[in-house]
Amino acid sequence: MTRHSFSFGPHYDPANLGFGPLVCHNDDLLEPPAGEVAGYPEHPHTELEIVTWVLEGALVHTDAAGGRHVVEAGRAQVLSAGTGVRHSEVADASSGRCRFIQAWLTPSVAGTAPSYVLGEAPPTSSGLVDVAGGDGLPIGTSGARLLVARLSPGESVVLPDGPRQHVFAATGAVSLEGLDLRAGDAVRLTDxxxxxxxxxxxxxxxxxxFA
Structure with a gap:
């Protein structure tokens, strides 16, 4: 099951094609039946920065060049597709179901060589922490940052400066100065x-x- 924040694949919406360089923000839940594999078989990407953040379980990325990466809950992966990659994404059978958020961004420079990089979970109880961009994993979209916070009830964070902010409650619930967001809800802020x-x-x- 996938929930899309923007126009995606057959779910075409010309009024909702992206937000700044962010052109995809998908919330995926893979629930493999017993003895079977759930996920996305080998498929291509070009000229995208693809950031994956796993919330539950583990996701296995296998690319056509023989690379294999297991992204566990609380870890991030940045795939710079550049001139082109082919890969598959499936739930790790030993971990059961897998929920992950995947964002696609347009790169600042085209024609680069494909690459992957993995990162650890940010510390808990440390407010908003850079996962990709900023002090986090390198990403080829200038000025883009993915920040993650794990908050207890009543705890708050101040959003970073920037002309565009995409705020997503992955789990739980938050109030954005009176605007309530439940798990799966997002809001886009400009200036x-x-x-x-x-x-x-x-x-x-x-x-x-986004700067």
Whole structure:
């Protein structure tokens, strides 16, 4: 099951093609039947920065060049597709179901060589932490940052400065200065720096910020 924040594949919406360089923000849940594989068989990508953040279980990436990466819950992967890659993405059978968020961004420079990089989970109780861009994993989209916070009820964070913010409640629930977001909800902010997000339940918050 996949929930799309933007126009994607057959779900075409010309009024919702992206937000700045962010052209895809998918919430995927893979539930493999017993003895079977769930996920996406080998497929191509070109000229995209693809950021995957696993919330539950583990996701196995296998590419046509023989590379294999297991991205466990609380880890991120950045795939710079560049001139072209082919890969598959399936739930790790030993970990059961897998839920992950995947974002696609347009790169600042075209024609680069494909590459993968993996990162660890940010520390808990440390507010918003860069996962990709900024102090996090390198990403080929200038000014783009993915920040993650794990919040206890009543805990709050201030959104980073930037002309565009994509705020997503992956789990739990938050209040964005009176606007309530439940798990799976997102809001897009333009030229509204310094907004405060407060958790109303145990929450994992994902924020894309664009300079």
């Amino acid at each position: 509204e720096p310094g907004r405060r997000v407060t958790a109303t339940g145990p929450t994992e918050l994902l924020v894309w910020s």
